[in-house]
Amino acid sequence: MASTTVIWVVAFLNFASAQQLSPEHSGTINGVCRSIFCNKIEKLPQLSDCVVILGNLHILLMEQAHKDDFRNMSFPKLKEVSGYVVFYRVNGLESLGQLFPNLSIIRGKEVVYDYALIIFDMPDLKEVGLYSLMRIYRGGVIVWTVPQICYVHTINWKVIAPQARHVLASSEGAMHCNSVCSCTTDVATNHCWNIKKCQRYLEGPDKEKCNDVCLGCRNVNPNLCTNCRYRTYRDKCLTKCPVNTLVVSDIGYCVTEPECRYLAGWKFKNSCVFNCTAGYKAVMGPNGYRCMPCNRCEETCGNLTLHTLAQLQEASRCVKVNGTLIIHVRFLPDVMTELKRYLGQIEEVSDYVVIYGMPTVTSLEFLPSLRLISGRILRNKTYSLLVYDMISLQSLFTENVTKKLIISNGTMLFNSNPMLCSSELEKIKHLFPKVPGPADVPPGANGYSGGCTKASVGLHVTVINETSIAVNFTHVANPDAHYAILYMRLPQGSRKIFVPETCSDNDWYAYNIPNEIHNNSVVKLTELLQPASSYALCVEKYDPLKKILARSGIVNFSTPVGKPEPPFILELVASSSEVVVLRWVDHKVYRPHITRYEIDVTLVEIYPQDVMARDHCKETERYEEIDIFRHAVVMRPPPDYDRGCESMCGILSTVTAGAMVEEYFDVCSSIELGCNNVEAPPPTNTSFGKFLRTLSLNIKGPRNDFQVGGLAPFRDYRFRLRACSGNQCSRSARGVVRTLRADYADMPTIVYASANEYGFISIKWDPPEITNGPVLSYTVQVSPSVKIDDRSQLIPQLWCQAGHKTYMIVKSVKVDRYIVRVCATTLASRNVCSKNVKVTVFTNVSWWAGIIFGIVLFTITAIATCFWKKQRDISYDLPLLSNIVATGVSEPPSSMISDFIQLYSIPIRDTELD
């Protein structure tokens, strides 16, 4: 106990001095960094000057990294991140605290799936260890798929991230875990990050008592702030920024104007901003951007002429249009949705409205707020609403709009709208002060619904790769004509030919052929298509002068499959002590093309030093209820995947029924990572004893489940599953699961036992052939045997021995005979015992026999082992006490001999004293 206290004090002092805000920050930005993305060890040093990250911190995808790579890596300067922090698939990293000993605040201005601290799929991580972390202001914590982790539940996450979700892996059973805190005697605050580092508090009884400007400090000096509560300027905590500095409001740091510009921000009032607030807009000036006030600038716009998506987006703030509104957004996939999204606010137009030439638009309902067209200026002094060349237009404004719309001047023009029936026109005619005449709505110019003339263009499609094609066609040089390629992804399995005129606006995409390409007849559609899909395509020609629209015939083609999307593992379930069952679903697009799967199985190693790190004789193991989540992982698939039958069908194990259904969480697809090409290669096939250590399988598709046998009992195995089409395989879907406990395992075998007249008994045993994980400890049970029927004498004496040793010499009372057995404790079972062995004391032994006994013990052992095995009849079944009574392991006696040196020194002295 005393020694731990010393360590504590030392740790505190060291830490306190390291905690001092270091005076020198190199670089011109005073420790403020923008988002950091590290997917290689070599990229980590870019963090070395960062005190605060304005953005997010990504440490991920270092599967080839090794423990040694992190040996001298530490970034003690980093204290704060304004966005989220993600650690994902970094091998070799054992503690995050080693990298970021002083990271104390995560603000979570940006989060991933509502999480601000993401620790996911970290194979070697043994502790979170972010021992300075005090607060996550927004977003939750996920610590998942971390088979080696300890000290997860010793942290009070509720204090760090209040009112947020905490998804924490179970740390029970990581062999070296001894997750016990000895910080205070108060159970409520006795929380720690590891054996040395206690949790720090900003509130509550154990809060750090600091100067008011501090957010956390070391108790040794209340003025030595860990972070600042209000403002930070040049490593000092202040209540407001000094004159001539600007505050970066997301982090409360004060910077000078040049520093602000270095961070790609600009000055606005007394802040360094990256965006302008409402009522202001960013204007590029000689010194970069400025926020300029504008009177109702979001609301009233000038003339709006909309041709492109960018123009649409720009118009999204407009409520009133002081001028004309001209809409001609021709080549935009899903144009109806985009129009609705960006023009939904427009209420008033002071001049006139023109809508024309949008082949896929079927109605004018994208102007749901339109109330007034004033007609202050009219087109050709006549028209306030003009709609023409809308080949799919079938209906006009919504009923609500038509009811309330006021048009104060002029009349309407409707022309060349083949699908628009005159009944629709009747609905709005009465709104205009001037009744339209035959010149304005020519008879037969609307609603004639005639088919299109076919353009003969000799269309030919060449598929380049999964997402790109080249379209070949001939066309007449005509500077006024617009060409467009229309294409549509056919539903899977469909053989139907679609006619463009009958399609709704959602189905066909239009690709505008730029004018300069007109003399070249090959057009490339690059990265626009989806892999493994069938398409229909045609070419459209529009002549605005003659108002002729023509389309070619339809060509069908399919894109290659390429690299498939990974399968999704629905269930990863241990069905017995040696079998794990996988069930998965495929990505819908790729399902018909998957020909085989690759499965990798890797044992999660448990190193002897991890087992020995803890004295399993001193601490009674905690045996909890069976932890179902370690033996069964059940997930719901995301939308792009086939539906699995919800966890109740195809139940493969009794544990599945109770297993938690996890929400889908995929780091790769939620952050733009480029997860491809960074995987560790498949393992070779290896085994230990009769069990599997690593395995790589290639199985034929189509199929959606597989079971892997030959696994060791009660051990964690890591699975990777890839779907392959031809030679190309997806990236891996992953999971870790633990096999169930084996009932027949954990029984040691006594190979040698002898006793002398002084009451010393030496016992040697073989470890159990099969174990449920490593042996943590052995218990040697000795009953001095008086008479077999005298049960009261049979309370055994117990001694504990570490799990890596297989012999022991103990001192019992002096009797003639003993009954001895050895019991093993593993992670899954305690005190599974060998058979009882009867030991009879040597007769005719004088005092020096003790010496010989000690000296020759080990020489004898080998011989005796063989000899003994022939004499197994010595053992007999005697009803010793049940395991339950035997659980109170007695203190090891002072004469316990567990080392070879002591082995023969202690008996001699004992003999002499006797």
Ligand SMILES: *[C@@H]1O[C@H](CO)[C@@H](O)[C@H](O)[C@H]1NC(C)=O
């Ligand atoms: C500024 O605002 C835009 C649009 O709202 C957003 O996309 C961008 O991320 C913002 N930039 C910063 C630095 O917050």
Ligand SMILES: *[C@@H]1O[C@H](CO)[C@@H](O)[C@H](O)[C@H]1NC(C)=O
């Ligand atoms: C809108 O365009 C017309 C000409 O078409 C012009 O007379 C008017 O000044 C413009 N209005 C604005 C606000 O720019």
Ligand SMILES: *[C@@H]1O[C@H](CO)[C@@H](O)[C@H](O)[C@H]1NC(C)=O
């Ligand atoms: C509308 O634009 C005209 C110029 O075209 C301008 O004179 C007038 O003040 C503007 N009205 C509003 C309300 O902005």
Ligand SMILES: *[C@@H]1O[C@H](CO)[C@@H](O)[C@H](O)[C@H]1NC(C)=O
């Ligand atoms: C109606 O439009 C005409 C022609 O542009 C214009 O002279 C007249 O002032 C407008 N009337 C109103 C009330 O805006």
Ligand SMILES: *[C@@H]1O[C@H](CO)[C@@H](O)[C@H](O)[C@H]1NC(C)=O
């Ligand atoms: C407007 O008038 C011009 C010439 O007066 C004519 O060429 C044009 O077609 C007219 N526009 C409309 C939409 O009627």
Ligand SMILES: *[C@@H]1O[C@H](CO)[C@@H](O)[C@H](O)[C@H]1NC(C)=O
């Ligand atoms: C039309 O207006 C009424 C009342 O303002 C509202 O309840 C209804 O949802 C509106 N209909 C549409 C299609 O917007």
Ligand SMILES: *[C@@H]1O[C@H](CO)[C@@H](O)[C@H](O)[C@H]1NC(C)=O
């Ligand atoms: C497909 O080809 C295009 C054009 O050659 C190229 O830009 C693109 O990167 C390729 N895509 C893939 C997935 O290979």
